[in-house]
Amino acid sequence: MHKTKQTKRTIQFKRRRSGVRTRAVAEKKRPVDYGKARGDDKLKIIVLGGNEEVGRNMTVLEYGRDLIIIDLGLQFPEEDMPGIDYIIPNISCLKGKQQKIRGIFITHGHYDHIGAIPHLMADLGNPTIYSSDLTLAMIAKRQEDYKNGTNLKLQSVKTSDVIKAGCFTVRFFGVSHNIPTSMGLIIDTPVGKIVHTGDFKLDLNETGDSPTEIDKIAALGKQNVLALLSDSTNAPQPGHQMSESEIQHNLDDIIKNASGRVIMGTFASLLGRVQQIILAAEKFHKKVVIDGYSMKTNVEIARALGYLKIKKDTLISIKDTHRYPKNKILIMCTGAQGEDRAVLMRIANKEHKDLKVEPGDTIVFSSSVVPGNERSVQRLKDSLYREGAEVIHYQMMDVHAGGHAKGEDLKFLINLIKPRYFIPVEGNHSFLRIHAKIAASAGINPKNILVADNGQIMEFTNHSGVLTDKKVVSDYVFVDGLGVGDVSNIVLRDRQMMAADGMIVVIATIRTRTGQLVQNPDLISRGFIYMKENKKLVEETRNKVKSILKDYNPKTSANDAYIKDKIRNEIGRFLFQKTERRPMVLPVIIEV
C-alpha cells in the first residue's frame, strides 16, 4: 500500500515540477519585497520528523514561494522492525516544491540531524546545506561512504553570520551539546522571529565543547520572539543537566589511578567527551590510541579543523602500545552501546586483531545506554568481566553527562526568550506534553503552546499562531540495504510473523487435466520446527494436505486462489492445534 502511494506521488511530482519552472521564469520580471507579509500568505511550520520519536529530525518553514528546512536526520529502528537499517522522514509533501527550497540548515553533526542527507538530497533537488565547517565535514565524509551519493552543495557558516534564504533571514547562536559547533537558529520571517534551539544544554563551562552563547539567547528576550521551538529530549527529567566539567574529575581519577590500561568506550560523535578524555590522558602522561573507523574519522576531521586539541606526541598507533608500560596506555574506542561490529564488542568476542582484554585493564563505559540497547550492553559487560577486566559505567560513577537540557534548564530558557508561542519539538509525544507543562509554568499562555504531531501544519501570521488539523504525510520511510522506502508495512509484517513462528511451504504438484497429485506434497519449513526431529507431525500435515486436495480439479475450479486459501487456513489451524504456533503457510500449486 505504502509502495502504491509512493508511485502515485512520483507521477504527480513530475507533472508539477514543470509547472513550477514556468512560474519561476515568469516571476523574475517583478521583484518582490520578501521582508513583509504578502496578502494572505501565512508562515507554515511543519515538523516532518522528530515530534513523535527521538530521531529523524526535520522541520520545514514555508512562506509564499520560499521554504527552508531545519535538519535532515535518521532514527534507529524499533525492535519490531527487523532488518531495517534506519527510518528517515517522509518528504513526499515537498515533491513539486523543490524549486522553493532556499536552503537546509543543519544544527549539528549527530546522525539524528544529518543521517537522512545521503538518502534524500537528490529528491529535494540538492539545495545548499548551511552549517558549521565541522558539521559539514562530517556530512561530506558520510556522503563519501555512499555509492551514488549526490554531489552536495555545502556552505559553511559561523555563528556570527547572517544568511538570506528567500524571505527568511537566518542567524545563529552557539549551544553546548557534546559535539562542538552545535547551534540554534534565529529566523526572521515576514510574520516575525522564530527561534529553533536544535539539541542543546545550558552548559556555560568550556570543557572540550563549545559553551552556550547565553548572551545572544538573553538578548532574544527583548526581540519579541514570535515562536520558540525547543528541544524536548530530556524534558521528562526534573532538575538541571550535569555539566561536562562535573564529570572531568571522575574521568581524571579513573585515568590517574588505573594500574593497567584504560579502555574508554564512548560514542564516536561525542567529540566533547573525546576532548576531555584526551586532556585527562595528557595530564597524567598517558599515550592515547584511537580505535574504530567512525571514531578515527571524527577525530581526524575535528582535529584538522581545530576543534580537538591534541598534543603532538599523545596519539600512538595500536601497534606501538607494547613500547609503553600498561599504565601509560589509554585506548579510546567505539562500542559502549554493545553494537555488534564496534571495537568493544570485537574485543570482548576476541575478534579484534590487535587488542584483547587482560586482567588489570580498566574499561569505562562513558555514555548512557540508549533505550533498547540495555541487554546487549549487559552481555558486553559480562564478557569483559569474564576476561578479568575492571568495568566502570555511568551508574557506578558520574562518567557521563547528557547532551540535553532538563526540566529546570528548559524553563530557564523559556524565561529568557519569552516567546509569544511555544512549540516543543524533538521527542516522543509524552516528552512534548511534559515540555508544554514546563512552558506553562514559565508563564506561556497555554493557548499559545502548540503540541504538534509529525506532519501537522502550524500557521502563523504576525498576530496569531494556529495548530491546524491539516496534516501532510509523515509516516516512516524505511532504509534497508540499498532500498529506501521499498520495505512496506506488508514486508515488515511478514518479517515479524516469520520471526515469531517461522514458515512452512506446502508444494503440491498436480496434473492440470485430472487434478491428481503427481507426487507426495513437499513440505519445507524454516524457523518453525526442526522437521527431521518431527517426522510424525510432518507426515500428518502431508496427509492433511492430500485430503484437502482430494476433490480439487483445476479444470472445474475458477482459479487456484480458493484452494490455496483452503490450504493456508486448514493447515494453519491444524498446526496451531498441534503446536500452539502460527507459522506462515505458503501454498504452492504446480500444474503439469
Added chain:
Amino acid sequence: MHKTKQTKRTIQFKRRRSGVRTRAVAEKKRPVDYGKARGDDKLKIIVLGGNEEVGRNMTVLEYGRDLIIIDLGLQFPEEDMPGIDYIIPNISCLKGKQQKIRGIFITHGHYDHIGAIPHLMADLGNPTIYSSDLTLAMIAKRQEDYKNGTNLKLQSVKTSDVIKAGCFTVRFFGVSHNIPTSMGLIIDTPVGKIVHTGDFKLDLNETGDSPTEIDKIAALGKQNVLALLSDSTNAPQPGHQMSESEIQHNLDDIIKNASGRVIMGTFASLLGRVQQIILAAEKFHKKVVIDGYSMKTNVEIARALGYLKIKKDTLISIKDTHRYPKNKILIMCTGAQGEDRAVLMRIANKEHKDLKVEPGDTIVFSSSVVPGNERSVQRLKDSLYREGAEVIHYQMMDVHAGGHAKGEDLKFLINLIKPRYFIPVEGNHSFLRIHAKIAASAGINPKNILVADNGQIMEFTNHSGVLTDKKVVSDYVFVDGLGVGDVSNIVLRDRQMMAADGMIVVIATIRTRTGQLVQNPDLISRGFIYMKENKKLVEETRNKVKSILKDYNPKTSANDAYIKDKIRNEIGRFLFQKTERRPMVLPVIIEV
C-alpha cells in the same frame, strides 16, 4: 544439533532409571545415618540457572543418594529469540536421578522462581514441593492453566518449620521482597550449614509485605555457616535499597490529590505494592477496582490466605464505577511494562471493553521498567498522554522501591552471617563479580569466594570448598507454544535470518528425463521486497535461475544437492548485489 543431543540424553535417561530403581530397592535393607559425612562423599552445589542471567533460577544440592532443588524458575527471552515464550533450566543432568530428589524448595511466588514448574515436574519425577501456603497457591493456580499439567504434591511450610529431606535438614527465614512469604533457606548438610537468601531486601518495616526476620539472620553469625548463596540482582547498585515505607507517602499524596480517577499500573506479583495502594485508597475513602486476569487471581489468592487486608466495601466491580464520583475511584491493573495484552495497553489502544482513558485521569506506573521493555513502555505512555491523562512514573517521583538488596545491604548481610565460603547467585556474570568484590570488602577471603557459571560444579567437604572445572549441561531450553526444547538453535537462527531480510522460495519444475524446465521458475518471497512493485528484479532473478539450470541434467547429476546449493549461492549473491539484503534462499526442484 541441540535436538540431536536431547534425543540421545533421553535414551541414556531411560536406561539409567531402571538401574537406579534396582539400587533403591537394595538400599532399603541397610539404614544409613544421613546426618554425617560418609566416606568420600562430597556435597555438590550446582546452580543450573540464574548465574549467567536474571531469571530461570534453579540450584541443586546433592550429597550421596540425596538431592534437593531450590527454585524452578523461567526467564523471559532476549530480543534475538523471536517467538520464544520463555527459557527454562536444562535438567538433563538430573535424568536418572529422579529417585534421589527429596524435595523442591521454592523461595517465593515470582515467575523467575516458579515458572518452570509446569514444564519440568513430570521429568523430575514429581517430587514434593515445599513452600509457603501463598506461594503454593500461586503454583497451583498456574498449574491449572496448563493442559496436561502434572498433579503436584505440595506441602506448605511456615518459617518456623523444619523439614527433613534425606540427609538435608531445611529451615527457613522470612525475607522482605515485594511479595509476601518470601523466604531464605538454612540447610544443614552432612558437611555443614548452607544458607540461600532467595530474593531479598533488608526491609525491616512491615508495610503490606512481610519484614525480614533479621533475628534469625543475625543468629547465623554464630552458627559457623559453611557457605552463603546470596542474591546478586542489585549488587551493581551502590548504597541501600529503598524501603517500601519510603514510597508510601508518595503514593498517599498522588491518591489523595488526584482530581479524577487514579489508574495504578503495576506487576500482578508485586503483592506488597498492591497492599500499599489499597491501604492508601482506604485512607482517602476511594473505591478500588482490580483489573487484569493475573492481578485478580493473585489478589484473590492472597486475600483468601490472609496476606492482603482489604476492607469489606473497598473493592467494587468495574461496571459500578459510574456510581461514584471520579475522584473516588482507583483502578489497579496490570501492564506497567507495556505488555501487549495487559490492561493498560488495552486501555491505551481503546480495546478495553469497560475502560477508556479520560482527561483528568491520573495514571501511575508503579514499577521500574524491566530492561528490554523501555520502548514499549514509552509507546504506552505516549498513547496515554495523547488521551489527555496525567502520567506519573517512578523517574518523576519515588513510586517504586526495588525488591532486591543493594551493595551496602549485601555487605551488611555478609557481615551478619560471616560464612566461610561465599557464592554469589542470581544475576548476570558481572553482577556476580561485583557481588564477589563486595564480599571481599566484607572480609571474606577471596579464595573462598566461588563465582560459578551455570552448571559448574562446586564441591564441599566439612573443611573445604572448591569450584571445580567440571560442568553439567546447562544451556537454554526454549518453551514455544506447546513445545519444550523443540526449538533448537537452528530454528532460532532461521527465524533471525528471515526476520532480518525475509526469504525467497525458488521453484523449478523440470523433466526428469531431459532436465528441461517444464515452465518458468516460480519465485515466492516474503519479508524481502514487495514483489508486485519490483517486477524488474523478479524478472532478472528468474532469468538468473534459468541460466543456472541450463546445463543441469538430473539423470547425469549424482543428486540435486549440488544444483540446490548453486541456486542458493548464486541467487543469494545476485540479490545481495542488487539490494544489499540477504534473504534466505530456498531452492525447490520438482521433477516430473
